Amino acid sequence: MEEQVELVGRAFVDHYYHLFDKDRASLSSLYQPTSMLTFEGQRVVGAHAIAEKLSQLPFDQCQHLISTVDSQPSSAAGIVVLVSGSLRLPGEEHLLRFSQVTSLSFPSHIFISVDEPSVELFDLLLQMFHLVPSPGGSFFVQNDMFRLNYG
Amino acid sequence: MCSQLFCPSASLSSYLSPLYRLVRSSRGSEAERMDPDALAKAFVEHYYSTFDANRAGLANLYQEGSMLTFEGQKIQGSQSIVAKLTSLPFQQCQHSITTVDCQPSGPAGGMLVFVSGNLQLAGEQHALKFSQMFHLMPTPQGSFYVFNDIFRLNYA
Numbered sequence: 167m168e169e170q171v172e173l174v175g176r177a178f179v180d181h182y183y184h185l186f187d188k189d190r191a192s193l194s195s196l197y198q199p200t201s202m203l204t205f206e207g208q209r210v211v212g213a214h215a216i217a218e219k220l221s222q223l224p225f226d227q228c229q230h231l232i233s234t235v236d237s238q239p240s241s242a243a244g245i246v247v248l249v250s251g252s253l254r255l256p257g258e259e260h261l262l263r264f265s266q267v268t269s270l271s272f273p274s275h276i277f278i279s280v281d282e283p284s285v286e287l288f289d290l291l292l293q294m295f296h297l298v299p300s301p302g303g304s305f306f307v308q309n310d311m312f313r314l315n316y317g
Numbered sequence: 318m319c320s321q322l323f324c325p326s327a328s329l330s331s332y333l334s335p336l337y338r339l340v341r342s343s344r345g346s347e348a349e350r351m352d353p354d355a356l357a358k359a360f361v362e363h364y365y366s367t368f369d370a371n372r373a374g375l376a377n378l379y380q381e382g383s384m385l386t387f388e389g390q391k392i393q394g395s396q397s398i399v400a401k402l403t404s405l406p407f408q409q410c411q412h413s414i415t416t417v418d419c420q421p422s423g424p425a426g427g428m429l430v431f432v433s434g435n436l437q438l439a440g441e442q443h444a445l446k447f448s449q450m451f452h453l454m455p456t457p458q459g460s461f462y463v464f465n466d467i468f469r470l471n472y473a
Contacts, residue, residue, distance in 0.1 A: 204418045204420060204431075207418065209420075236467045236469065238384045238386060238452075238467060240422065240452055240464070240465055241423070244423065246450065246452055248386075248448065248450045250471055265448035265469070267418075267429060267431045269429060269452075308423060309420045309422060311429070313416055313418065315448065315471045
């Protein structure tokens with residue numbers, strides 16, 4: 167079970183920051199109307215407002231470099247993830263360090279069980295990378311909190 | 318009836334901010350009626366002051382299903398978690414909190430609390446920077462306990 171949760175957390179993180187760095191607008195697909203983002207203390211609710219906030223950040227290009235990813239099951243249908251890493255902005259000499267908490271919610275029929283990796287988990291990973299169409303009610307980011315870690 | 322916010326300790330009130338102590342009522346749970354941001358702040362103050370004064374006192378903030386990931390190491394259950402925290406290689410420490418962010422976590426009434434700050438160990442010249450995430454879940458008695466706990470040092 168532990169390995170499953172860490173696998174899903176890691177797959178999500180890779181996917182999330184890949185989208186952020188390559189196609190920021192498409193991040194909106196990961197959020198729903200009830201999703202919340204707190205970005206450097208500013209709270210924003212809903213996929214539309216979150217996408218707007220992220221697109222208005224004062225840089226066009228960026229690169230996230232991930233140092234640590236820790237995941238835990240937060241319920242029968244959810245995972246919480248704590249990420250730490252660095253953010254490279256063009257023209258900036260120094261990397262910005264950051265930490266981020268995200269919680270993922272899954273459709274209730276997909277639960278992380280203690281048995282061998284399930285077919286549902288495999289399907290979920292494929293959905294994350296948009297390799298298969300997701301049925302109504304795929305996973306989504308319920309909570310998202312971002313903080314720069316100043317030196 | 319006076320409900321206890323996080324644990325039945327008689328010294329609880331000394332950890333809570335004066336503003337919170339003024340918010341009391343005879344009915345319902347103080348925790349339930351509290352503004353979430355104030356609740357998160359009260360929890361953070363209580364958690365770290367307990368950690369810094371007497372780590373064993375953290376035991377009743379966790380339950381059997383609670384999970385801690387401490388610098389990548391996974392521990393489950395209040396007993397094991399407290400054993401891990403009390404065996405950390407320092408006698409004295411002081412947490413100073415820089416940021417606290419919180420969000421409700423879903424229909425079960427849980428709350429995610431995201432903390433960043435500094436950890437000063439006795440005898441060390443420089444403080445260590447850390448990030449920590451708590452997922453608080455409500456108890457039937459109207460209190461909260463830590464269900465998920467993830468701690469990471471932030472190295473330069």
